[in-house]
Amino acid sequence: MATEQELRNHIATAKRVVVKIGTSSLVDDDFSVSQDRIDRIVDALQDRMAAGSDVIVVSSGAIAAGMAPLGLTTRPRDLATKQAAAAVGQVHLAQSWGRSFARYGRTTGQVLLTQADAGRRERARNAQRTIDKLRQFGAVPIVNENDTVATSEMRFGDNDRLSAIVSTLVWADALYLLSDVDGLYDRNPVDPAARKITQVRSGKDLEGTSIGGGGALGTGGMAAKVSAARLATRGGVPVLLASSDNISRALTSADCGTVFHTRPSSSLSAWKFWVLYAADAEGVLHLDAGAVDAVTSGGTSLLAVGITGVDGEFHAGDIVEILGPGGETVGRGEVAYGAAELADMIGKQTSELPEHQHRPVIRADYLSNYATRL
Structure with missing residues (x-):
């Protein structure tokens, strides 16, 4: 510095x-x-x-x-x-x-x-x-x-x-x-x-x-x-x-x-700055504790298995807010699936999903977390 x-x-x-x-x-x-x-x-x-x-x-x-x-x-x-x-x-x-x-x-x-x-x-x-x-x-x-x-x-x-x-x-x-x-x-x-x-x-x-x-x-x-x-x-x-x-x-x-x-x-x-501090969030994803640890550690994509709930009517490519199990804000990201499709994927391992849903819900490159925000 x-x-x-x-x-x-x-x-x-x-x-x-x-x-x-x-x-x-x-x-x-x-x-x-x-x-x-x-x-x-x-x-x-x-x-x-x-x-x-x-x-x-x-x-x-x-x-x-x-x-x-x-x-x-x-x-x-x-x-x-x-x-x-x-x-x-x-x-x-x-x-x-x-x-x-x-x-x-x-x-x-x-x-x-x-x-x-x-x-x-x-x-x-x-x-x-x-x-x-x-x-x-x-x-x-x-x-x-x-x-x-x-x-x-x-x-x-x-x-x-x-x-x-x-x-x-x-x-x-x-x-x-x-x-x-x-x-x-x-x-x-x-x-x-x-x-x-x-x-x-x-x-x-x-x-x-x-x-x-x-x-x-x-x-x-x-x-x-x-x-x-x-x-x-x-x-x-x-x-x-x-x-x-x-x-x-x-x-x-x-x-x-x-x-x-x-x-x-x-x-x-x-x-990532725009996503965290300026972008409009179109929906909310709720995560379990394990998923929160994974996405805040850096470099880890968000998978469907760690999601416990979905709120809002968003589409693939929209920005969504990510909350932890206690409702705490974790971060934001660009989601790969719409709300309706994602609702059927919640909590499932990638191996349990059809091949066209094997992509991460939010890729690591498209995810920003608040762990070191300010």
């Missing part, structure tokens, strides 16, 4: 970076979009791009940006009002980003995503191709969750998680999580005894920390940021968590904030 300084040097010079900007960094106290704040952010992004990096922006703030134009003084709680505010706010945000980048002769393109887009492989690939094509044209992709259509069940939950998914989707070399905090602390930073954590190598570095929730405007507090950072590193993308007030420093030397290391020995391929 790299040293802290080596990782900071890598992030500072990474070729392709995703930069997530939190809501509080983009709007004024009255919730209106702050052009001055966006201009300052874009100045720093432009410097990084001029130095040779490709930049994909994940922008929060759509709901907050729509509040003032609609006469709202507090963040809405019901889904319909949130979606109405987002519909207005996305326009204002897109215009502000466009005006700011236009000062440097750069075009922006808005990419709005929902969990459903990431959850379907072909739609995820389409989003990936769109972002790549924008980059090829020299345009700056501005990604945001499509709050105008996403339901509470089909949301990423916050743009921190969205940025982690996007960073793996575009094979980013680094992810920046920028908001109103200057790094990770072991407790609320207003506490005089709070200690700043400058690097996170594994979960052990987080033991004993007390991480709070979101603020008045955003949905993702420190807990969400840490979760997103560790999610990105699981996909092989290192992370710098820092304050947007230090954006120039973060993008040039990366000598601020908290860095999160990847773990090469446990990093997932892009496909």
Whole structure:
């Protein structure tokens, strides 16, 4: 594993970076979009791009940006009002980003995503191709969750998680999580005894920390940021968590904030990362204890004999959730049989099945388990 300084040097010079900007960094106290704040952010992004990096922006703030134009003084709680505010706010945000980048002769393109887009492989690939094509044209992709259509069940939950998914989707070399905090602390930073954590190598570095929730405007507090950072590193993308007030420093030397290391020995391929953390599961397989041990040990395919139950109406090629005997989540995989066919195979040895059903239910290559997830 790299040293802290080596990782900071890598992030500072990474070729392709995703930069997530939190809501509080983009709007004024009255919730209106702050052009001055966006201009300052874009100045720093432009410097990084001029130095040779490709930049994909994940922008929060759509709901907050729509509040003032609609006469709202507090963040809405019901889904319909949130979606109405987002519909207005996305326009204002897109215009502000466009005006700011236009000062440097750069075009922006808005990419709005929902969990459903990431959850379907072909739609995820389409989003990936769109972002790549924008980059090829020299345009700056501005990604945001499509709050105008996403339901509470089909949301990423916050743009921190969205940025982690996007960073793996575009094979980013680094992810920046920028908001109103200057790094990770072991407790609320207003506490005089709070200690700043400058690097996170594994979960052990987080033991004993007390991480709070979101603020008045955003949905993702420190807990969400840490979760997103560790999610990105699981996909092989290192992370710098820092304050947007230090954006120039973060993008040039990366000598601020908290860095999160990847773990090469446990990093997932892009496909397995997608299966575990983005894909929609169409059904559930219940396993006995022996099958759980087999699939979590690595390199073992799932056979029908270890399956005790099947839920859902899925088809061959769908992604299914895998549960242990106590209902605990074990992993996910691409199933080789539909639910109806598999129901007649449950608990049978391969030798008891007809020849056309001798394939594993889930091949080892198409199975991801949570044994070392985060």
